[in-house]
Amino acid sequence: MPDRPLVDWAWIGDHLDDIASRTVQHLAIAGMAVAAGFVLAFVLALAIRRWPRLDGPIVGVSGILYTIPSLALFAALVPVTGVSLLTAEIPLTIYTLLIYIRNIVAGFRAVPADTLEAADAMGFTSGRRLQEIELPLALPLIIAGVRLASVSTIGLVVVAALIGDNYGGLGFFIRDGINTFFPTKVYVGAVMSVALALVVDALLVGLERRATPWARARATRAVA
Amino acid sequence: MDLLFGALGWLADPAHWAGQDGIPTRLFEHVVISAASIVVAIAIALPIGLWIGHTGRFAFLAVNLANVGRAIPSYGAMAMIWPVSLAISPEYGLSLIPTFGAMTLLAIPPIMVNAFAGIREVDRDLVEAARGMGMRERQILGRIEVPLALPVAIGGIRTAAVQVVATTTLGAVLGLGGLGRYLIDGIARRDFERLWAGVILVAGLAILTEVAIALIQRRMTSRGLKLRGDRPIREAGLVPRGGGEIAA
Numbered sequence: 001m002p003d004r005p006l007v008d009w010a011w012i013g014d015h016l017d018d019i020a021s022r023t024v025q026h027l028a029i030a031g032m033a034v035a036a037g038f039v040l041a042f043v044l045a046l047a048i049r050r051w052p053r054l055d056g057p058i059v060g061v062s063g064i065l066y067t068i069p070s071l072a073l074f075a076a077l078v079p080v081t082g083v084s085l086l087t088a089e090i091p092l093t094i095y096t097l098l099i100y101i102r103n104i105v106a107g108f109r110a111v112p113a114d115t116l117e118a119a120d121a122m123g124f125t126s127g128r129r130l131q132e133i134e135l136p137l138a139l140p141l142i143i144a145g146v147r148l149a150s151v152s153t154i155g156l157v158v159v160a161a162l163i164g165d166n167y168g169g170l171g172f173f174i175r176d177g178i179n180t181f182f183p184t185k186v187y188v189g190a191v192m193s194v195a196l197a198l199v200v201d202a203l204l205v206g207l208e209r210r211a212t213p214w215a216r217a218r219a220t221r222a223v224a
Numbered sequence: 225m226d227l228l229f230g231a232l233g234w235l236a237d238p239a240h241w242a243g244q245d246g247i248p249t250r251l252f253e254h255v256v257i258s259a260a261s262i263v264v265a266i267a268i269a270l271p272i273g274l275w276i277g278h279t280g281r282f283a284f285l286a287v288n289l290a291n292v293g294r295a296i297p298s299y300g301a302m303a304m305i306w307p308v309s310l311a312i313s314p315e316y317g318l319s320l321i322p323t324f325g326a327m328t329l330l331a332i333p334p335i336m337v338n339a340f341a342g343i344r345e346v347d348r349d350l351v352e353a354a355r356g357m358g359m360r361e362r363q364i365l366g367r368i369e370v371p372l373a374l375p376v377a378i379g380g381i382r383t384a385a386v387q388v389v390a391t392t393t394l395g396a397v398l399g400l401g402g403l404g405r406y407l408i409d410g411i412a413r414r415d416f417e418r419l420w421a422g423v424i425l426v427a428g429l430a431i432l433t434e435v436a437i438a439l440i441q442r443r444m445t446s447r448g449l450k451l452r453g454d455r456p457i458r459e460a461g462l463v464p465r466g467g468g469e470i471a472a
Contacts, residue, residue: 006307006308064431067386067390067427067430067431067434068390068423068426068427068430069389069390069391069393069426069427069430070390070391071393071394071397071404071407072390072393072407072422072423072426072427073423075407075410075411075419075422075423076419076420076423078411078416078419079227079416079419079420080227151294151295154295154297155295155296155297155298155300156297158297158299158300159297159299159394162397162411163411171299174299174300174303175397177303178303178306178397178398183306183307186303186304186306186307187304187307189300189303190296190297190300190301190303190304191304193297193300194295194296194297194300197295198292198295201295
């Protein structure tokens with residue numbers, strides 16, 4: 001092993017296609033979990049908004065699920081759902097729940113009580129108040145939740161490589177690199193997955209700016 | 225259900241409680257590696273976090289570095305350390321150094337960010353009052369800021385410790401001991417009872433860590449802070465803003 005250099009650039013040059021397709025796979029696997037988790041968490045957060053007493057149980061259960069180590073959860077599903085996409089997606093989705101629910105609920109709570117009362121006094125129905133007042137005001141925290149969930153999921157996909165070659169995206173290179181004592185592959189997998197997380201995070205920051213123009217306006221006014 | 229009972233049966237079998245691959249040995253390995261990483265991470269991250277919080281210097285840099293650190297998956301960090309450490313030490317470089325190193329790196333960001341956030345949240349009027357009373361900077365830090373920041377700072381240690389205990393499992397991928405062995409060997413041998421027993425043990429240890437540190441956290445919270453009784457203190461101001469910390 002030591003006679004080979006740590007990074008074999010020629011190998012990387014020869015395998016650009018492979019790296020690109022693994023990157024796409026990585027994004028797809030993470031994207032599905034980030035989207036499914038969002039839908040699930042949003043419904044649960046709406047339930048908490050409607051019935052605040054559900055807050056404790058829902059956050060508690062998702063907190064306990066969040067504590068289960070990722071390798072353990074992936075492994076635990078292998079006998080149940082086999083080596084399949086589902087075995088990768090179920091844990092990834094579960095891990096997003098706590099992050100999402102916390103942030104969405106915190107977003108709703110951050111809406112000032114005066115604003116809610118004013119909306120009620122103006123005759124807003126509950127649904128319209130949610131859509132036109134609460135959601136826009138909660139948006140920065142909700143998007144912060146999407147950012148955290150995306151970064152963490154992109155990192156976790158790497159672990160899914162341990163259950164099967166087709167479900168780990170760039171993690172495949174890491175696992176294969178370790179098994180074959182070929183560091184270049186390890187570095188390609190690790191560096192690319194970190195880069196992917198940072199790029200997605202930066203894109204979401206851009207989205208947040210565009211989605212909340214009033215926050216920018218306020219910031220400029222404060223400076224002036 | 226069969227799997228669950230199978231796993232419980234596996235756990236109850238006295239043969240699995242002895243020897244090199246026995247539960248006590250694996251548990252001990254797991255706890256020692258986790259604890260060593262957390263202790264080293266505390267020794268590095270806590271003073272830095274407190275100092276940054278007190279002086280306000282390098283806060284931007286530190287928080288952003290911590291966020292980048294968080295984006296590095298532990299498995300990736302482990303994998304990246306491994307080729308280098310193997311070249312340095314053939315004996316420990318294959319599994320022990322990468323796991324220990326990655327776990328320490330994993331634990332540093334939450335500990336540092338929470339220590340920093342805890343100090344930042346201390347009412348500035350209190351600090352000014354202390355300064356007006358003639359307290360030295362070190363006294364302000366030691367007698368005012370640290371006690372008030374402690375619940376939040378321990379919240380960071382708790383997040384870190386739970387993550388480390390959970391993630392040390394991955395060391396088994398590189399051939400290290402610890403409870404992860406049951407998962408990796410269980411998959412490799414298609415011995416699903418062993419696998420699920422491992423899952424139960426690892427999840428149990430992680431949850432136990434969470435509960436144990438929560439209790440310490442409650443005991444270390446000064447009575448004055450508990451009396452405020454509004455919302456749980458560890459969450460105060462730690463709602464993630466722009467990718468910040470979730471205190472868990």
